[in-house]
Amino acid sequence: MxxxxxxxxxxxxxxxxxxxxxxxxxxxxxTPLESGPEPIVSSGKQVDFQCVRCHENLTVGTLYNRTDVCFCTGCRGFVIDSQSVGMLIEQLRAEHKGPDAKPTPMNPDQLDIPARCPACGDATEAHPYYGPGNCVLDTCRHCKLVWFDHSELDLIVRAPGQRSKARQTYDLGYN
Ligand SMILES: [Zn+2]
Ligand SMILES: [Zn+2]
Ligand SMILES: [Zn+2]
Incomplete structure:
Protein backbone atom coordinates (compact mmCIF):
# COMPACT_ATOMS: atom_id res chain seq x y z
CA MET A 1 0.00 0.00 0.00
CA THR A 31 -11.16 -1.20 3.45
CA PRO A 32 -13.54 1.71 2.78
CA LEU A 33 -14.88 3.52 5.83
CA GLU A 34 -18.42 2.15 5.39
CA SER A 35 -17.36 -1.48 5.13
CA GLY A 36 -14.32 -1.63 7.43
CA PRO A 37 -14.18 -3.50 10.73
CA GLU A 38 -15.85 -0.51 12.41
CA PRO A 39 -18.27 0.67 9.72
CA ILE A 40 -19.01 4.39 9.77
CA VAL A 41 -21.38 6.19 7.41
CA SER A 42 -20.22 9.77 7.13
CA SER A 43 -22.67 12.67 7.08
CA GLY A 44 -19.94 14.84 5.57
CA LYS A 45 -20.63 17.45 8.27
CA GLN A 46 -17.59 18.67 10.19
CA VAL A 47 -17.82 19.75 13.83
CA ASP A 48 -15.66 21.89 16.05
CA PHE A 49 -14.20 18.84 17.85
CA GLN A 50 -10.55 18.00 17.23
CA CYS A 51 -9.08 14.55 16.69
CA VAL A 52 -7.21 13.40 19.79
CA ARG A 53 -4.33 12.17 17.59
CA CYS A 54 -4.25 14.29 14.41
CA HIS A 55 -5.87 17.51 15.73
CA GLU A 56 -7.99 17.81 12.60
CA ASN A 57 -11.70 18.61 12.85
CA LEU A 58 -13.94 15.60 13.34
CA THR A 59 -16.88 14.64 11.12
CA VAL A 60 -20.31 13.42 12.22
CA GLY A 61 -21.17 9.88 11.24
CA THR A 62 -23.13 6.79 12.20
CA LEU A 63 -21.20 3.89 13.64
CA TYR A 64 -22.39 0.29 13.06
CA ASN A 65 -25.61 1.75 11.69
CA ARG A 66 -26.82 2.66 15.16
CA THR A 67 -24.77 5.21 17.10
CA ASP A 68 -23.84 8.78 16.27
CA VAL A 69 -20.14 9.45 16.54
CA CYS A 70 -17.70 12.17 15.65
CA PHE A 71 -14.84 10.54 13.78
CA CYS A 72 -11.54 11.52 12.18
CA THR A 73 -11.30 10.93 8.45
CA GLY A 74 -7.49 10.73 8.77
CA CYS A 75 -7.00 8.10 11.48
CA ARG A 76 -10.57 6.76 11.82
CA GLY A 77 -10.57 7.25 15.58
CA PHE A 78 -13.91 8.34 17.02
CA VAL A 79 -15.51 9.73 20.13
CA ILE A 80 -18.69 8.40 21.79
CA ASP A 81 -20.83 9.56 24.65
CA SER A 82 -19.56 7.50 27.60
CA GLN A 83 -23.09 6.68 28.77
CA SER A 84 -23.86 4.77 25.58
CA VAL A 85 -20.55 2.90 25.36
CA GLY A 86 -21.45 0.06 27.74
CA MET A 87 -24.71 -0.76 25.98
CA LEU A 88 -23.12 -0.49 22.54
CA ILE A 89 -20.32 -2.90 23.48
CA GLU A 90 -22.80 -5.34 25.00
CA GLN A 91 -25.00 -5.31 21.89
CA LEU A 92 -22.11 -5.65 19.46
CA ARG A 93 -20.54 -8.47 21.45
CA ALA A 94 -23.88 -10.28 21.60
CA GLU A 95 -24.35 -9.95 17.84
CA HIS A 96 -20.79 -10.88 16.88
CA LYS A 97 -20.90 -14.08 14.84
CA GLY A 98 -17.31 -14.49 13.68
CA PRO A 99 -14.42 -16.11 15.50
CA ASP A 100 -12.97 -14.55 18.63
CA ALA A 101 -9.82 -12.52 18.23
CA LYS A 102 -6.62 -13.92 19.63
CA PRO A 103 -6.03 -12.12 22.93
CA THR A 104 -3.27 -9.55 22.66
CA PRO A 105 -1.53 -8.09 25.70
CA MET A 106 -2.25 -4.47 26.48
CA ASN A 107 0.50 -2.10 25.44
CA PRO A 108 1.32 -0.19 28.66
CA ASP A 109 3.11 2.53 26.62
CA GLN A 110 -0.31 3.63 25.43
CA LEU A 111 -1.11 4.82 28.95
CA ASP A 112 1.58 7.48 28.64
CA ILE A 113 0.52 9.04 25.32
CA PRO A 114 -0.83 12.48 26.19
CA ALA A 115 -4.17 13.33 24.63
CA ARG A 116 -6.65 16.20 24.81
CA CYS A 117 -10.44 15.92 24.92
CA PRO A 118 -11.88 16.61 21.44
CA ALA A 119 -14.61 18.80 22.96
CA CYS A 120 -13.10 20.83 25.84
CA GLY A 121 -9.38 20.47 25.13
CA ASP A 122 -8.51 19.35 28.68
CA ALA A 123 -6.11 16.46 29.13
CA THR A 124 -7.92 13.14 28.91
CA GLU A 125 -7.40 10.27 31.30
CA ALA A 126 -5.96 7.16 29.74
CA HIS A 127 -6.97 3.98 31.48
CA PRO A 128 -7.19 0.31 30.58
CA TYR A 129 -10.63 -0.83 29.49
CA TYR A 130 -11.71 -3.28 32.18
CA GLY A 131 -13.75 -5.53 29.92
CA PRO A 132 -12.41 -7.94 27.31
CA GLY A 133 -9.98 -6.66 24.71
CA ASN A 134 -7.00 -5.23 26.62
CA CYS A 135 -7.43 -1.71 25.24
CA VAL A 136 -6.40 1.64 26.58
CA LEU A 137 -9.19 4.20 26.29
CA ASP A 138 -8.97 7.98 26.64
CA THR A 139 -11.85 9.57 28.49
CA CYS A 140 -12.97 13.05 29.54
CA ARG A 141 -14.86 13.10 32.80
CA HIS A 142 -16.36 16.56 32.25
CA CYS A 143 -17.68 15.95 28.75
CA LYS A 144 -18.46 12.27 29.41
CA LEU A 145 -16.76 11.24 26.21
CA VAL A 146 -14.66 8.20 25.33
CA TRP A 147 -12.12 8.22 22.52
CA PHE A 148 -11.53 5.00 20.58
CA ASP A 149 -8.51 4.70 18.31
CA HIS A 150 -9.20 2.85 15.08
CA SER A 151 -9.82 -0.89 15.65
CA GLU A 152 -9.99 -0.70 19.46
CA LEU A 153 -13.75 -1.16 19.55
CA ASP A 154 -13.50 -3.99 17.03
CA LEU A 155 -10.95 -5.66 19.28
CA ILE A 156 -13.29 -5.36 22.27
CA VAL A 157 -16.17 -6.81 20.22
CA ARG A 158 -14.12 -9.78 19.03
CA ALA A 159 -12.23 -10.45 22.28
CA PRO A 160 -12.84 -13.84 23.91
CA GLY A 161 -14.87 -13.88 27.10
CA GLN A 162 -18.44 -13.78 28.23
CA ARG A 163 -21.05 -12.52 25.80
CA SER A 164 -24.61 -11.61 26.66
CA LYS A 165 -27.33 -14.14 27.42
CA ALA A 166 -28.90 -13.66 24.00
CA ARG A 167 -25.82 -15.06 22.34
CA GLN A 168 -25.47 -17.95 24.78
CA THR A 169 -29.10 -18.98 24.40
CA TYR A 170 -28.72 -18.85 20.65
CA ASP A 171 -25.62 -21.02 20.77
CA LEU A 172 -27.17 -23.58 23.08
CA GLY A 173 -30.46 -23.73 21.26
CA TYR A 174 -29.43 -23.89 17.65
CA ASN A 175 -25.94 -25.35 17.41
ZN1 LIG B 1 3.26 9.88 3.04
ZN1 LIG C 1 -7.22 11.53 13.61
ZN1 LIG D 1 -13.79 17.28 27.67
Whole structure:
Protein backbone atom coordinates (compact mmCIF):
# COMPACT_ATOMS: atom_id res chain seq x y z
CA MET A 1 0.00 0.00 0.00
CA UNK A 2 1.32 3.48 -0.87
CA UNK A 3 0.71 6.79 0.86
CA UNK A 4 -2.03 8.89 -0.72
CA UNK A 5 -0.08 12.07 0.01
CA UNK A 6 3.56 11.30 -0.83
CA UNK A 7 3.10 7.99 -2.72
CA UNK A 8 5.78 6.30 -0.62
CA UNK A 9 5.51 2.80 0.80
CA UNK A 10 3.35 2.47 3.92
CA UNK A 11 4.25 0.14 6.78
CA UNK A 12 1.73 -2.13 8.53
CA UNK A 13 0.85 -0.88 12.02
CA UNK A 14 1.90 -3.73 14.36
CA UNK A 15 -1.06 -5.84 15.46
CA UNK A 16 -3.52 -3.87 13.26
CA UNK A 17 -4.91 -4.11 9.75
CA UNK A 18 -4.04 -0.56 8.69
CA UNK A 19 -0.84 1.11 7.50
CA UNK A 20 1.20 4.18 8.36
CA UNK A 21 3.42 6.33 6.15
CA UNK A 22 6.95 6.70 7.53
CA UNK A 23 7.27 10.15 5.96
CA UNK A 24 3.98 11.97 6.63
CA UNK A 25 2.73 9.71 9.47
CA UNK A 26 -0.66 9.52 7.82
CA UNK A 27 -2.68 6.32 7.84
CA UNK A 28 -3.86 4.06 5.06
CA UNK A 29 -6.78 1.65 5.31
CA UNK A 30 -7.34 -1.45 3.18
CA THR A 31 -11.16 -1.20 3.45
CA PRO A 32 -13.54 1.71 2.78
CA LEU A 33 -14.88 3.52 5.83
CA GLU A 34 -18.42 2.15 5.39
CA SER A 35 -17.36 -1.48 5.13
CA GLY A 36 -14.32 -1.63 7.43
CA PRO A 37 -14.18 -3.50 10.73
CA GLU A 38 -15.85 -0.51 12.41
CA PRO A 39 -18.27 0.67 9.72
CA ILE A 40 -19.01 4.39 9.77
CA VAL A 41 -21.38 6.19 7.41
CA SER A 42 -20.22 9.77 7.13
CA SER A 43 -22.67 12.67 7.08
CA GLY A 44 -19.94 14.84 5.57
CA LYS A 45 -20.63 17.45 8.27
CA GLN A 46 -17.59 18.67 10.19
CA VAL A 47 -17.82 19.75 13.83
CA ASP A 48 -15.66 21.89 16.05
CA PHE A 49 -14.20 18.84 17.85
CA GLN A 50 -10.55 18.00 17.23
CA CYS A 51 -9.08 14.55 16.69
CA VAL A 52 -7.21 13.40 19.79
CA ARG A 53 -4.33 12.17 17.59
CA CYS A 54 -4.25 14.29 14.41
CA HIS A 55 -5.87 17.51 15.73
CA GLU A 56 -7.99 17.81 12.60
CA ASN A 57 -11.70 18.61 12.85
CA LEU A 58 -13.94 15.60 13.34
CA THR A 59 -16.88 14.64 11.12
CA VAL A 60 -20.31 13.42 12.22
CA GLY A 61 -21.17 9.88 11.24
CA THR A 62 -23.13 6.79 12.20
CA LEU A 63 -21.20 3.89 13.64
CA TYR A 64 -22.39 0.29 13.06
CA ASN A 65 -25.61 1.75 11.69
CA ARG A 66 -26.82 2.66 15.16
CA THR A 67 -24.77 5.21 17.10
CA ASP A 68 -23.84 8.78 16.27
CA VAL A 69 -20.14 9.45 16.54
CA CYS A 70 -17.70 12.17 15.65
CA PHE A 71 -14.84 10.54 13.78
CA CYS A 72 -11.54 11.52 12.18
CA THR A 73 -11.30 10.93 8.45
CA GLY A 74 -7.49 10.73 8.77
CA CYS A 75 -7.00 8.10 11.48
CA ARG A 76 -10.57 6.76 11.82
CA GLY A 77 -10.57 7.25 15.58
CA PHE A 78 -13.91 8.34 17.02
CA VAL A 79 -15.51 9.73 20.13
CA ILE A 80 -18.69 8.40 21.79
CA ASP A 81 -20.83 9.56 24.65
CA SER A 82 -19.56 7.50 27.60
CA GLN A 83 -23.09 6.68 28.77
CA SER A 84 -23.86 4.77 25.58
CA VAL A 85 -20.55 2.90 25.36
CA GLY A 86 -21.45 0.06 27.74
CA MET A 87 -24.71 -0.76 25.98
CA LEU A 88 -23.12 -0.49 22.54
CA ILE A 89 -20.32 -2.90 23.48
CA GLU A 90 -22.80 -5.34 25.00
CA GLN A 91 -25.00 -5.31 21.89
CA LEU A 92 -22.11 -5.65 19.46
CA ARG A 93 -20.54 -8.47 21.45
CA ALA A 94 -23.88 -10.28 21.60
CA GLU A 95 -24.35 -9.95 17.84
CA HIS A 96 -20.79 -10.88 16.88
CA LYS A 97 -20.90 -14.08 14.84
CA GLY A 98 -17.31 -14.49 13.68
CA PRO A 99 -14.42 -16.11 15.50
CA ASP A 100 -12.97 -14.55 18.63
CA ALA A 101 -9.82 -12.52 18.23
CA LYS A 102 -6.62 -13.92 19.63
CA PRO A 103 -6.03 -12.12 22.93
CA THR A 104 -3.27 -9.55 22.66
CA PRO A 105 -1.53 -8.09 25.70
CA MET A 106 -2.25 -4.47 26.48
CA ASN A 107 0.50 -2.10 25.44
CA PRO A 108 1.32 -0.19 28.66
CA ASP A 109 3.11 2.53 26.62
CA GLN A 110 -0.31 3.63 25.43
CA LEU A 111 -1.11 4.82 28.95
CA ASP A 112 1.58 7.48 28.64
CA ILE A 113 0.52 9.04 25.32
CA PRO A 114 -0.83 12.48 26.19
CA ALA A 115 -4.17 13.33 24.63
CA ARG A 116 -6.65 16.20 24.81
CA CYS A 117 -10.44 15.92 24.92
CA PRO A 118 -11.88 16.61 21.44
CA ALA A 119 -14.61 18.80 22.96
CA CYS A 120 -13.10 20.83 25.84
CA GLY A 121 -9.38 20.47 25.13
CA ASP A 122 -8.51 19.35 28.68
CA ALA A 123 -6.11 16.46 29.13
CA THR A 124 -7.92 13.14 28.91
CA GLU A 125 -7.40 10.27 31.30
CA ALA A 126 -5.96 7.16 29.74
CA HIS A 127 -6.97 3.98 31.48
CA PRO A 128 -7.19 0.31 30.58
CA TYR A 129 -10.63 -0.83 29.49
CA TYR A 130 -11.71 -3.28 32.18
CA GLY A 131 -13.75 -5.53 29.92
CA PRO A 132 -12.41 -7.94 27.31
CA GLY A 133 -9.98 -6.66 24.71
CA ASN A 134 -7.00 -5.23 26.62
CA CYS A 135 -7.43 -1.71 25.24
CA VAL A 136 -6.40 1.64 26.58
CA LEU A 137 -9.19 4.20 26.29
CA ASP A 138 -8.97 7.98 26.64
CA THR A 139 -11.85 9.57 28.49
CA CYS A 140 -12.97 13.05 29.54
CA ARG A 141 -14.86 13.10 32.80
CA HIS A 142 -16.36 16.56 32.25
CA CYS A 143 -17.68 15.95 28.75
CA LYS A 144 -18.46 12.27 29.41
CA LEU A 145 -16.76 11.24 26.21
CA VAL A 146 -14.66 8.20 25.33
CA TRP A 147 -12.12 8.22 22.52
CA PHE A 148 -11.53 5.00 20.58
CA ASP A 149 -8.51 4.70 18.31
CA HIS A 150 -9.20 2.85 15.08
CA SER A 151 -9.82 -0.89 15.65
CA GLU A 152 -9.99 -0.70 19.46
CA LEU A 153 -13.75 -1.16 19.55
CA ASP A 154 -13.50 -3.99 17.03
CA LEU A 155 -10.95 -5.66 19.28
CA ILE A 156 -13.29 -5.36 22.27
CA VAL A 157 -16.17 -6.81 20.22
CA ARG A 158 -14.12 -9.78 19.03
CA ALA A 159 -12.23 -10.45 22.28
CA PRO A 160 -12.84 -13.84 23.91
CA GLY A 161 -14.87 -13.88 27.10
CA GLN A 162 -18.44 -13.78 28.23
CA ARG A 163 -21.05 -12.52 25.80
CA SER A 164 -24.61 -11.61 26.66
CA LYS A 165 -27.33 -14.14 27.42
CA ALA A 166 -28.90 -13.66 24.00
CA ARG A 167 -25.82 -15.06 22.34
CA GLN A 168 -25.47 -17.95 24.78
CA THR A 169 -29.10 -18.98 24.40
CA TYR A 170 -28.72 -18.85 20.65
CA ASP A 171 -25.62 -21.02 20.77
CA LEU A 172 -27.17 -23.58 23.08
CA GLY A 173 -30.46 -23.73 21.26
CA TYR A 174 -29.43 -23.89 17.65
CA ASN A 175 -25.94 -25.35 17.41
ZN1 LIG B 1 3.26 9.88 3.04
ZN1 LIG C 1 -7.22 11.53 13.61
ZN1 LIG D 1 -13.79 17.28 27.67
Missing amino acids: NCHKCQRFMFPVPGKTHFVCGVCQCFGFP
